[in-house]
Amino acid sequence: xxxxxxxxxxxxxxxxxxxxxxxxxxxxxxxxxxxxxxxxxxxxxxxxxxxxxxxxxxxxxxxxxxxxxxxxxxxxxxxxxxxxxxxxxxxxxxxxxxxxxxxxxxxxxxxxxxxxxxxxxxxxxxxxxxxxxxxxxxxxxxxxxxxxxxxxxxxxxxxxxxxxxxxxxxxxxxxxxxxxxxxxxxxxxxxxxxxxxxxxxxxxxxxxxxxxxxxxxxxxxxxxxxxxxxxxxxxxxxxxxxxxxxxxxx
Numbered sequence: 001x002x003x004x005x006x007x008x009x010x011x012x013x014x015x016x017x018x019x020x021x022x023x024x025x026x027x028x029x030x031x032x033x034x035x036x037x038x039x040x041x042x043x044x045x046x047x048x049x050x051x052x053x054x055x056x057x058x059x060x061x062x063x064x065x066x067x068x069x070x071x072x073x074x075x076x077x078x079x080x081x082x083x084x085x086x087x088x089x090x091x092x093x094x095x096x097x098x099x100x101x102x103x104x105x106x107x108x109x110x111x112x113x114x115x116x117x118x119x120x121x122x123x124x125x126x127x128x129x130x131x132x133x134x135x136x137x138x139x140x141x142x143x144x145x146x147x148x149x150x151x152x153x154x155x156x157x158x159x160x161x162x163x164x165x166x167x168x169x170x171x172x173x174x175x176x177x178x179x180x181x182x183x184x185x186x187x188x189x190x191x192x193x194x195x196x197x198x199x200x201x202x203x204x205x206x207x208x209x210x211x212x213x214x215x216x217x218x219x220x221x222x223x224x225x226x227x228x229x230x231x232x233x234x235x236x237x238x239x240x241x242x243x244x245x246x247x248x249x250x
Contacts, residue, residue, distance in 0.1 A: 005035055006199050010206025013050065017207070018058045018214020019226050021170025022151025022177065023114075023234070024051040026107055028203070029147055030237050033100075034244070036199050040099040041092060044147030045188045046200040051149055052181035054207035055174045058215040062171025069158075069168065073175040075132050076154065077183070080140025084180060087144020088187025094145070097245055103146045104241040110152035111234035114227050116160055124163045131157070139176070143184045149177030167218060174215070 009031045017024040025047045032043035062068050091099070127135075135157060139150030151173035158164035158172060 002036065002199060003202060006202040007206050009035065010050075010203040011210045013203065014054050014058075014207035014210025014212075015214050016230065017051070017054045017174065017177075018211040018216075019218055019221055020114075020230055021058070021173045021218075022149070022155050023110065023230060024054055024151075024177065024207070024211075025146075025148040025181070026110060026152065026234060026237070029103060030241065031203075032200070034240075038195075040096045040103075041191055042195050044091065044099065044145075045185070045191045046195050046197070047147045048143075048181045048185035048188060050200055050204040050207055051147075052178050052185060053204045054211040055149060055151075055177040055181065057208040058211040059171060059174035059178055061212065061215045062167070062174060065171075067165075067168045067171035068175050069164070069172040070175070072127055072132065072158070073172050073179070076136040076139060076150075076176050077179045079133050079136035080143070080150075080180065081183065082140060083137045084140035084144040084184050085187050087141045088184050089144075091145050091188070092191055099146065100241055100245045103148075104238040104245070106142060106146055106148060107234045107238035107241065111231040111238070113152055113156040114231040114234065116156050124165065127157070127162055131161075139180065143180045144187060147181075147184070149173075149181050151177045170218065 009028070013024050013028050013031070016027055028047040028050050029043045032038040032046055033040065038046060059068065135153065139153055142148050142150050142153075154173045154176050155169045158169040159166060164172070
């Protein structure tokens, strides 16, 4: 049964990353927590490995079609190293309730960000350095502490305020997610031994295949509808996480 559930989980995570371009960790952490009964620290560590592999496989087709902003992605990763590594170092000392509550807040913010629509139809332009730095530090902190890649923040910023085409924003997001998750995963090295890797490896393998396929076919699906459904899923997961942490924790 666990093997079957792992295949379903990997397909779902890969679909989210491939079609939406973000959100893989935001669904993989709850799956590991509530379906496979990982602890919060185990779930965030394992999710980093799963999402790194799936996001990288989804980014490769975007690289081939030149739908990745390498400058923005590498700057966000490089500047965010400060908070990414710092968050990874302190995460093992944080209470489980803090991690799950903070994760629920991240889910909620991500849901609202996903629902936003472009405000202008102006030509595409580069992200200013100041906004780039702030974005990078926030994304780095979220990756280090909560195990999320930060694509949900990068995509709305690129699309809403800098008029980046949706496919290019998704490709950039996937590259940001993959290198951020790899960095944070290495920062979680002291927690690797806590994870039973059989389930995450199976989930990751399926997610890689599905993400690669989905990333090739994003132009054939109603992305706006998918993003709306994904946003409502994030809200539901946030509510469930809060209830599980503070009401039904016993």
